[in-house]
Amino acid sequence: MNRDDLHAAARQAADLITHSRWMVVLTGAGISTPSGIPDFRSANTGLWTRDNPMEVASLSAFRHRPEKFFNWLRPLAEGMLNAKPNPAHYALAHLEETGHLKAIITQNIDGLHQKAGSSHVLEVHGSMQKLHCLTCQRIFPLEDYIDPFLHEKEIPRCTNCKSILKPGIVLFEELLPVDVWQKAEEQAQKADLFVVVGSALEVTPAAHLPLYALENGARLIINTFSPTYLDSQADLLLPYDVAELWPEIIRQMS
Numbered sequence: 001m002n003r004d005d006l007h008a009a010a011r012q013a014a015d016l017i018t019h020s021r022w023m024v025v026l027t028g029a030g031i032s033t034p035s036g037i038p039d040f041r042s043a044n045t046g047l048w049t050r051d052n053p054m055e056v057a058s059l060s061a062f063r064h065r066p067e068k069f070f071n072w073l074r075p076l077a078e079g080m081l082n083a084k085p086n087p088a089h090y091a092l093a094h095l096e097e098t099g100h101l102k103a104i105i106t107q108n109i110d111g112l113h114q115k116a117g118s119s120h121v122l123e124v125h126g127s128m129q130k131l132h133c134l135t136c137q138r139i140f141p142l143e144d145y146i147d148p149f150l151h152e153k154e155i156p157r158c159t160n161c162k163s164i165l166k167p168g169i170v171l172f173e174e175l176l177p178v179d180v181w182q183k184a185e186e187q188a189q190k191a192d193l194f195v196v197v198g199s200a201l202e203v204t205p206a207a208h209l210p211l212y213a214l215e216n217g218a219r220l221i222i223n224t225f226s227p228t229y230l231d232s233q234a235d236l237l238l239p240y241d242v243a244e245l246w247p248e249i250i251r252q253m254s
Contacts, residue, residue, distance in 0.1 A: 009240065011252050017253065021192050023193040024187045024190070024193070026104075026107070027113070028106075028201075032086075034086040034087075087246060088246040093118045096118050096119070104122065105188070105209060122184045124176050125176070126167075127169065128142060136158060140156075184209060188209040193218060194210050196222045221234065222238065
């Protein structure tokens with residue numbers, strides 16, 4: 001990587017951010033890979049190169065093969081719970097604190113934005129932090145179950161009706177949470193600067209959000225190594241490591 005190119009790109013991004021009134025960021029798995037969390041779709045390393053998602057991460061798998069579902073989820077959950085935010089997460093939290101960033105829409109379920117200090121986070125694919133009973137509709141905090149789940153391989157069950165609890169993440173065959181999705185759409189439509197970080201924009205409907213922003217005249221920055229369907233419409237393409245680029249953008253703004 002050419003450091004001069006990164007510095008020049010960071011200057012361009014900093015200028016767009018400084019002159020924006022309503023900046024919204026969409027983050028995908030690529031922002032968390034520097035924190036040691038594998039993504040799902042990359043060739044050779046992505047989780048779906050090892051497992052068929054319909055067999056391990058679908059609503060059908062949860063309902064009909066819960067042991068296989070939780071055996072798949074356990075190492076992923078442990079990795080996410082132990083992961084720490086990287087400089088890109090902290091940079092976005094700083095931009096929120098300084099008033100430049102109005103909302104983070106994330107496809108991730110790892111909670112690292114919140115760990116870094118961000119508070120305006122819309123988790124369109126849900127969160128690992130809560131467990132839901134699909135029978136009696138009760139909700140339980142993950143912390144009540146995490147130790148026996150990880151260390152004794154216990155499947156979490158509702159204390160009220162004994163049904164198996166479903167993690168609060170969006171599985172294949174499930175719809176996105178309506179209230180969160182509506183807020184994400186509103187933020188995308190309100191943005192005058194929309195920034196994609198670490199997403200190849202392949203997973204719908206989240207991949208449509210930057211299009212909503214463009215339709216309302218927003219500028220578009222895309223920071224990912226992968227090509228996206230909106231590259232030709234972006235004002236700035238940033239094919240750089242998120243953990244190196246975003247601290248440099250903050251430096252260029254100060």
